[in-house]
Amino acid sequence: MHIQHIEGHGRRQSGPIAVLGSTGSIGRQTLDVAKSLGIPVAALAAKSSVSALEAQAREFRPKLAVLEDERAAKELKTALADLPVKVLGGREAVLEAASESEADTVVAAMVGMAGLAPVLAAIEAGKDVALANKEVLVCAG
Numbered sequence: 001m002h003i004q005h006i007e008g009h010g011r012r013q014s015g016p017i018a019v020l021g022s023t024g025s026i027g028r029q030t031l032d033v034a035k036s037l038g039i040p041v042a043a044l045a046a047k048s049s050v051s052a053l054e055a056q057a058r059e060f061r062p063k064l065a066v067l068e069d070e071r072a073a074k075e076l077k078t079a080l081a082d083l084p085v086k087v088l089g090g091r092e093a094v095l096e097a098a099s100e101s102e103a104d105t106v107v108a109a110m111v112g113m114a115g116l117a118p119v120l121a122a123i124e125a126g127k128d129v130a131l132a133n134k135e136v137l138v139c140a141g
Contacts, residue, residue: 015104018043018064018097018127020118023052026109026132031056042102045094045110045118048072054079061085064100066093068114094118099125108132113139 017039021027023046034041041060046053048069057065057080064086067073073089080087088096098106098118106122108115109132119136122129131137 014039016040016042016102018045018062018100018103018106018122019109020045020094020098020106020115021109021111021132022046022056023049024109024111027107030107030109030132031060034060043097043100045097047114050075050079057083057085063102064088064097066097068094091117095121098122099127101125104128105130108136 017034019027019030019041022031022044031041041062043064043066044053044056044060044062045066048067050067050072053065053067053076061083062085065076065080066088067076068091070089073087077087095118098121105128107130108119110118111133112135115133115136116139119129119131
């Protein structure tokens with residue numbers, strides 16, 4: 001993670017993050033920490049929870065919100081029509097969230113093997129990756 005010391009404040013500040021698996025336990029904890037440290041959120045991605053991702057998007061105002069379930073993404077797009085948040089659906093959209101240009105760091109909190117392709121996309125895009133799932137390490141070596 002790119003961390004920069006702010007003179008005289010004794011706090012550290014990070015650039016924007018993308019959270020993959022944002023509605024799960026680790027994703028929610030990541031967003032709690034980001035909020036407490038004032039770290040901006042550039043992208044959020046989850047599997048299918050419309051209500052949870054809508055609430056997160058309203059609170060964190062990311063540039064991009066993604067649901068892997070395309071039907072759920074259509075519902076989310078309608079729910080967030082009043083916000084300037086781009087909403088996408090599908091597996092390819094998760095890869096887009098992983099390589100979101102404004103994010104410095106990608107927090108990979110997706111369950112199981114689902115996180116492998118997005119982590120590889122983040123690495124290819126030059127992002128710092130914070131792994132929160134051992135399956136990606138085991139499968140990718």
